[in-house]
Amino acid sequence: REHKVAQQDDGSYLVGTYHEIVSLLHDPRISSDPRHRTEPPEQEPGAQNLPPSFIALDDPEHDRLRRIANRPFGPPHTPGLIDSLTDDITAIADELITALASRDRIDLVDDFAFPLPVTVICRLLGVPAEDIPQVHAWTTDIIASLDFDAGDDVDQRRRTALAARDEMADYLGRLAGQRRGHPTGDMLSAFVGNPGGSGDPGDPGAPGDPGDGRPYSEPELKATTLLLLIAGHETTVNLITNGMLTLLRNPDTLTLLRETPDLMPAAVEEILRYEPPLQLLPQRTPLTDIDIAGVTVPQGVPLILALAAGNRDPLRFADPDRFDITRADNQHLGFGSGVHNCYGAPLARVETRIALTLLLTRLDRPSLAEDPPPYRRSPILRGPRHLPLA
């Protein structure tokens, strides 16, 4: 704990304390764009050489693209889009749980946590029901390439993932094209909305709109929709699964939550602190030499921010290794902080609260069939690959 910043064997610097991570996430001298590295990562082949998505850009470009992505959530498009989705999410989750009832053994990942977020985000974007299985298949191929298991054909998996990304980008581009001039109230319609606007105050297309009234260009649209599908999928799967695993390991908390369902929002926040799906932010780069807790980190080297360590920092959280859903002031780093804080946090929160509430009420005395369960092999994402329940 004396070493808040450590240089690693590969030359990158790792920061693992709460205060330093938050300061860096709010510091304009720290870039999210890996092209500012002294040794920039190789450009990935395939994926149609799409431009970087806004998670890997700095302001003002990041701000412009994120504001367009926010349009579906403001007037005049669909105010309260997430709230209005509650019934839809409950219905999708309910259907998946009903299908579980007929099985002796359940894998919570494959049978529930994996299909739920992809179906929800497809509905939000406006993917027609008959195409959801195809989008599901593409996302499965893309996410499989994040797992690196020795012995498997990593190159082949990468090629499959890139091909899936290309096909999905083309598909989403075509779908958005159909919305041009024929809006249907979904996210894609808002992304390609009328750039002139109606002139109403608050109309995202109106003059003075911080997005400049311009909708996404075709490549920007593809890059953004791919980002939403990928950034929002595996993370939500892991939050639901890490949540159920942690609750089953803490039967007193499980009982408390069953007796006091109003504690569910606080429980989801504590799961995000205690077992955050995104353990590290691997992409930051200092634009100039910078002093962090007495260590000079040179311009252009990779800077890794360990959110999961910040969430267990005893200088910030009392008794940090204790899972406590009644914790006051739980400002965890599970969704990051600063201008890049998670765009999908409201959706992930609603989805996980509904998913866990239904699992706790509908499953009959679930228990872990294996503890610990097998984990996905990734240094960045943490979550079981399977979660067999008895």
Ligand code: HEM
């Ligand atoms: C950004 C976590 C769900 C879309 C982030 C960041 C974190 C995070 C830590 C900050 C990245 C950075 O600073 O570089 C999570 C977790 C989720 C979740 C733990 C689920 C439990 C979602 C969902 C969506 C989404 C459902 C989409 C619908 C995004 C996007 C960004 C982002 C677009 C980039 C924001 C920006 O650069 O301005 N997420 N996320 N996330 N997340 Fe999430």
